Amino acid sequence: MTRARALVVGALVFSLALVGVYLAAGGASYTPEKSRNPCEPRPWHETSGGLEGLAEEFTLSALDGAACRLGVTREQLARALATKENRERFSTRFHIDDEKLAKAIRAGLLRAIDDAEEHGRLNGIVAAPLRAVAEHVPLEEGIELVQDAKKFLNGESFLSGIGDALEELLP
């Protein structure tokens, strides 16, 4: 083999080897995690249990349900609900008025109640009044309940007195 040919072959071997090694090491899939489709059922994680654990899973489920109704990701909705300014920008960008957002929040809360019941984390006796509240909750309060589901689940603002009973009824 001439030196000229050896040089070209050597260049090819080194180049292909580098690309091959980087591909094998996952170079083609080193990307940020894709956002999950919020309309798909969400697996409920094992938590420490009690109201705290239930509230955490409930919030995520409610966000998924509302995001699914709005056609956005759960992450976009979580950031949108963080401040009033964020919500305004979100509404302008996705052409979502307060009425539409309120309906989505209600849908989210209902889905979270369904999910909690389905996963055996909420008793049917408690779920029924929670559903009744969720179906008519105004927008601002609905957002508060999504953000701090503990309030909703122990009935601080809407179901006074039911909180203690709920603690008792939690599986």
Add this chain to the structure above:
Amino acid sequence: MDRGRGNPRVWALALAVGIVLADSSIVVLALPDIYRDLDTSVFGVTWVLVSFNLVMALAAVPAAMAARRVGPGRAAAVGLAIFAGAGLACGVSEHLSTLLIARSVQALGGALAVTAALELLPATVGSERRATVVWATAGATGAALGPAVGGILTQLVSWQSIFLIQVPIALAAAVPILAVARDEMSTRVIERELRPTGRPHLWANVALAMVSAAIAAALFLLVLLLIEGWRLSPIGAAIVVSMMPLAAVVGSRLSGWVGDPRARAAAGAILLAGGLGGLALLPKAEVALTLPPQVLIGVGLSLVLSALTETALAGRDPQAIHGGWTISARHAGVVIGLLALTPVFTHDIAVQQKQAINAGTAVILDSPIDPLLKLDLAKKISEHLEGEDGKVPNLGHVLEPLPDDEGERSEVVQLRNELQDQLDRGATHAFSPSFGIAALIALLALIPIGLARRIDL
């Protein structure tokens, strides 16, 4: 007359060529600082590079003709004086517009000095072949060292110092050349004008333009990835990208080992494509992983640039004009590479920014920390992003200060690591398509290299 290394005129001419061609890439590491100081966009700051290279591409051949008309000694001295004066103007610029104008004037002076130097070198070193080697080596050394020198100056002093330091260097290079200008005889100049100018080597110059586009992309994108994506300091990035000129030294040794310029050009283009392909497929955001691709790029650029320049100049007369064509082709390639790839990667950065933010928010939402703290973090991320439009986000510090409680702190640290991982993935992946396109351009350069073999030689 001493025609060797001891001749100060040879050093002055090599210095002139080196400093001008270094200017094509010396600001690469300063771009993030210029970007922030002058409050411009990624596209705007790209023009600090583009303006210089565009004017060099357009002015190189006319400058070579002017150098032959007025005398290369005078042209080189005037060119260096313009280069120094415009460098001073760049150094004191406070607005992007004045900086771009000064850069363009600097390129005009540079084009005059570089092409005149090629006309002066044969008489100074004793042969055209030796002159070509000195000229090409000085240019390649300048271009390869440029980013590292620029990065060190940017961090130790300021981005303005890159331009200010060129003023005394350019003037020092002009001093020994002034004697040539005085000695020039008008009869000799006229005699040179009457010699016919052959047509430029089309395929070698086309290939030069294509590989230059790929090299510019490699330097520009890698520096942006290191500084803006992975948050390295300019000196840190300068040390990292020094791997390319170091590897280029190895490549220049290989050039002596293989005589056939077409084989060297082909091997260089393949290595360049392989290195860029490696950068497009980085499996992790780790500086060490950029080193093997840089080695291939450094060796490749050294092989392909010298081989194609030799091919473009071999047997062609006058050298200054054909040298002008190679300068024109190289800088046109840089401009095309930057202009073609800038919209691609600015778009990809925006897409990856959104994806990384969503992934980061998902990490926070799914973390075991207190739900109210989660939403507070989501709020902080949103607020932070207000000022990050169009840039690779850096969200790591939204989790600071860390909680005092040990248990909570370890949860937040783990969360920060996961968040950082998503951001690193986003930043790294944002550059992948552009590196991939640059690799493809380097591979496509094999076509004109192959055609040069069949037609032009």
